[in-house]
Amino acid sequence: MKGHIFKRGCTCKKKRKCTCGAKWAFVVDIGTDPLTGKRKQKTKSGFRNQEEAEAAATTLIYELSQGTYVEETDQTFSDFAKEWLPIYSESKEVKPGTIRVRLHEIGKLLPYFAQLKLKDITRKMYQDALNDLKEQGYSDRTREGINQTGRMIFRKALELEVIKKDPTEFAYVKRDKKTIEQLEEEEIPKYLEKEELALFLRTAKNYGLELDYLVFLVLAYTGIRVGELVALKWKDIDFLNHTISITKTYYNPNNNTRNYQLVTPKTKKSRRKIVVDEVIINALKEHKEVQMKVMEHLGSDYYNHDFIFAKMERLHGYPIVIKTVQNRMARLLALADLNQELTPHSLRHTHTSLLAEARVSLEQIMDRLGHTDDQITKNVYLHVTQEMKKEASQKFSELMRSLR
Structure with a gap:
């Protein structure tokens, strides 16, 4: 040589x-x-x-x-990030929503590195950027996402031999120490108690607008995500065996009724079949009869793509948008004088809490919700079961007192 x-x-x-x-x-x-x-x-x-x-x-x-020599390039962070995004989206089954998140997170790194050469970005520079984002008030979760995106970009650069060292290798996200009260508030999401859920559903039945009662009945009784609900088609319902198949989810960031997408569920575990109560099956049957009459009346003017939760007024047949479900829930919570901070996702936590109260195992609940591992679901479950343990302790004490 x-x-x-x-x-x-x-x-x-x-x-x-x-x-x-x-x-x-x-x-x-x-x-x-x-x-x-x-x-x-x-x-x-x-x-x-x-x-x-x-x-x-x-x-x-x-x-x-x-054979370990790497000829580093003069490529800037901004240019390489643009190259990385299509590589990332093509190498995995990445949903459009995830791409939007990654773009947003890249945008948070650009002020620090945009025109710097990848090879010139040091570990200290990268860590200083994460620390500065904290000083700007970004939450732990947001900064974790930004760091995750940064790691993926630099690791791909390392893999493609564009750089010799990964500046994100030892990076960490600084966290503030929290009090026990703060931790309890954050880790246990808000949900409806069973009496509150009954009141909410009665309000939906008596004062709800188009489809409200059926929408919230299904969300409450199945624990499915609102995107999974909106994407449901009649072919997903097995009326004989009382099951609902979750095979897709709805994506429409701009809430434009016509411009929606149906994408694969959040995770592989999210593809599942849920056994449902006869109450749900009967409610769906009644709705289908009403929908068939509307379709018969409108003929070719009806957008017939088999959607269950389809608009019955204007743009007939198109699936309702998620924003509509959120707005309708806020309206009903106000009418019922319930916690207005709750969202459609809160019904998923409500479903978890009621299954836990019914002594369904955590494994069965996770399977029903389509989770492989979800800390929030675990926290709801543990919170409810802890209260049940207190009840058991009180009953034991009462029993012993009766023997005196």
């Missing part, structure tokens, strides 16, 4: 001692250009003395002999 050490730009010619202050450099053969067949060379200068230049050249020659 050829190479040599020299003084770059030395003007002293052949004098015994250099006085022009030129720096030392090296040039090393690093292979053959596949297009021209000519040798490729790596030159690096700026060394203070001959020993430094020789040491650097020796390191390079060793990396070449071991």
